[in-house]
Amino acid sequence: MAQKIVIVGGGAAGLALASRLGRKFGHQGDIEVCLIDKNTIHIWKPKLHEVAVGVIDQSIEGLQYRDHGLKNGYQYICGAITGCDPQQKVITLAPVLNDEGDVIIGERSIGYDHLVLAVGGVSNSFNTKGAEDNCIFLDSLNSANRFHDKLLDALLQLNETQDSVSIGIVGAGATGVELAAELHHVIESVSQYGYRSISKQHLHIHLIEAADKVLPQLPEQVSFRAQSVLSKLGIKLHLSVQVKEVTKQGFITKDDELIEASIKVWAAGVKGPKVMEQFTALPITGRNQVQVDDCMRVKGFDNIYALGDCAELIQESGKPVPPRAQAAAQMAETLYNNICLKLKGQAEKPFIYKDYGSLVSLSRFSAVGNLMGNLRSGTFFVEGHLARIMYISLYQKHLISLYGWFSALVYRFAQKLLRWKRPKLKLH
Ligand SMILES: Cc1cc2nc3c(=O)[nH]c(=O)nc-3n(C[C@H](O)[C@H](O)[C@H](O)COP(=O)(O)OP(=O)(O)OC[C@H]3O[C@@H](n4cnc5c(N)ncnc54)[C@H](O)[C@@H]3O)c2cc1C
Missing domain, CATH: 3.50.50.60 (FAD/NAD(P)-binding domain)
Structure with a gap:
């Protein structure tokens, strides 16, 4: 059977x-x-x-x-x-x-x-009061779509009123950093799609992290570089800040400060x-x-x-x-x-994890990270366009595991062609 x-x-x-x-x-x-x-x-x-x-x-x-x-x-x-x-x-x-x-x-x-x-x-809110009710947890396709809908509503509103919108993200690990950088890029691009009144001055992005640096799991040099890029993009970093409660208005810190945010994302912890x-x-x-x-x-x-x-x-x-x-x-x-x-009736082999380093995307044209060298050279730092190409190659590897070499290449090529013709941003 x-x-x-x-x-x-x-x-x-x-x-x-x-x-x-x-x-x-x-x-x-x-x-x-x-x-x-x-x-x-x-x-x-x-x-x-x-x-x-x-x-x-x-x-x-x-x-x-x-x-x-x-x-x-x-x-x-x-x-x-x-x-x-x-x-x-x-x-x-x-x-x-x-x-x-x-x-x-x-x-x-x-x-x-x-x-x-x-x-x-899924993301781990560590039972923070109000987090489940007020935050989007960016850990599933449904939650990504919910965020997208909220972002579209905010863009429509911004374009009409020229008020400002604040987005708060808890957790400056890879997810939080990548989301913040990508949001900045999107706001810079939307004016070409008819949102003429929107500029980056209208969007305030707050990245909140309990550790004293962004990307706390990664080597010092990677954190430092990502931090300086994010600061240059105008993203407001709140480091060594712990959130004790989330309300409709925003995040309340351990020091009882309110970080206002109309869209709230929880991107910390995994369980x-x-x-x-x-x-x-x-x-x-x-x-x-x-x-x-x-x-x-x-x-x-x-x-x-x-x-x-x-x-x-x-x-x-x-x-x-x-x-x-x-x-x-x-x-x-x-x-x-x-x-x-x-x-085949043979003995199974143990799994040994090999850490090849980490790469974090800083929006479309750049990335930052560390790659593992051999025992003597330890890790080495990469950034910019080269790091971005390496970051994209990780996705390519995933596609190869799904389709095999040849089909993965054909698939990527077809996607590139489609991207050339279709809108660069999904605004519906
Ligand atoms: C926004 C974001 C960015 C990230 N960036 C990086 C990165 O740059 N580098 C990196 O190494 N890692 C990154 N990670 C982490 C990485 O994505 C995960 O470690 C990896 O996807 C885990 O793979 P998995 O197969 O265990 O789970 P997943 O890839 O999450 O797959 C789980 C699957 O199970 C399905 N499922 C869930 N519940 C049920 C259920 N009850 N019944 C049936 N199906 C169910 C889901 O639909 C999903 O398809 C990121 C994570 C996020 C959220």
């Missing part, structure tokens, strides 16, 4: 895994590969801030799971996981509702022989999604991640794996693998090899 591999979550990790497994086994008949995602299209998460500001249009750049599954040998099922029963080897999917709230498909159960959890992570709390049979941590061993097997289970942001894998150094796209991609590659080994 055919063995069924079910992967839940088609993001940086899950989709890369499903594509490779589907291409290898999908057309053979004895192994069935099935990918489940709550969305019908995939956008690589590090590009969410570009969706949010309208630099990319999800309807053009988004990958349709159904079509991709057809061409890459896996079956796609649309649904959100709500439960996992390892005894019965069954997961449960929530009912699917239409816009009016009517049930289109009721709750379903899906059986598996091998289960892979790859449902990603597993709330649904993980439902998986009571699995070892779930206080941060809603599932504990895995060094081969990414959920502890205590031989046929359940987890990878990417929803997994807690402690390295030999005692530190967990960081929640990054490069870690998700590396995990997908190792797990692909391990599943192949397991199906």
Whole structure:
């Protein structure tokens, strides 16, 4: 009888895994590969801030799971996981509702022989009062679209009234920095699209960070450079500032100051999604991640794996693998090899995370970051156009894992041609 591999979550990790497994086994008949995602299209998460500001249009750049599954040998099922029963080897999917709230498909159960959890992570508000109600968490396609709608409303209003608009972003990690820089670029560009009364003086961008520098996880030189670029762009940096409450008016700091913002974004911290709390049979941590061993097997289970942001894998150094796209991609590659080994009855190999450095985009033409050299040379600093090209090549690598070399190149070329003709900004 055919063995069924079910992967839940088609993001940086899950989709890369499903594509490779589907291409290898999908057309053979004895192994069935099935990918489940709550969305019908995939956008690589590090590009969410570009969706949010309208630099990319999800309807053009988004990958349709159904079509991709057809061409890459896996079956796609649309649904959100709500439960996992390892005894019965069954997961449960929530009912699917239409816009009016009517049930289109009721709750379903899906059986598996091998289960892979790859449902990603969400921002962590650390229970800050008012954050859930007043902030947009830039951690899903829906939230990026919500931000986009709010931005369009603000632009319309600005153009008519010439008042100013304030956008506050909590967290000066990669997401917050990239969003702030991209917003600046967008405001500079909108006047050519008929928003004649808008200039950068009308938009106040506040970036709020509890640490004493931006990009606190990255080397000093990268933080310093990003900080100076952001300051030059006119982005107001609030460093060593902790937010204790979020209200409709803005952010209240530990020192009881109010940082006013009509659009509020929370881009700090990562934890597993709330649904993980439902998986009571699995070892779930206080941060809603599932504990895995060094081969990414959920502890205590031989046929359940987890990878990417929803997994807690402690390295030999005692530190967990960081929640990054490069870690998700590396995990997908190792797990692909391990599943192949397991199906041949051979021993699986441990995952070893290799940090190749980090690159942070500072809008369309520049980026900044550090790359790992060898042991003697340590890390080296890159910036400007070269760093930007390297940053773009990370996305190219993701595309290669989804389509293979040739199709990824054709896809990129087609996208470039389309970009040349279509609007540079999505303003609807
Ligand atoms: C704005 C932003 C910018 C970033 N920039 C960078 C960067 O520059 N460099 C870097 O290394 N990392 C970056 N990251 C982090 C990186 O994107 C993540 O670490 C990476 O995407 C994790 O991959 P994943 O597969 O675990 O999760 P994801 O890519 O988040 O995929 C999770 C998938 O699971 C699906 N899903 C969620 N819940 C359910 C459910 N209940 N049922 C079914 N499906 C579900 C989602 O729809 C999604 O498709 C950024 C993150 C954000 C938000």
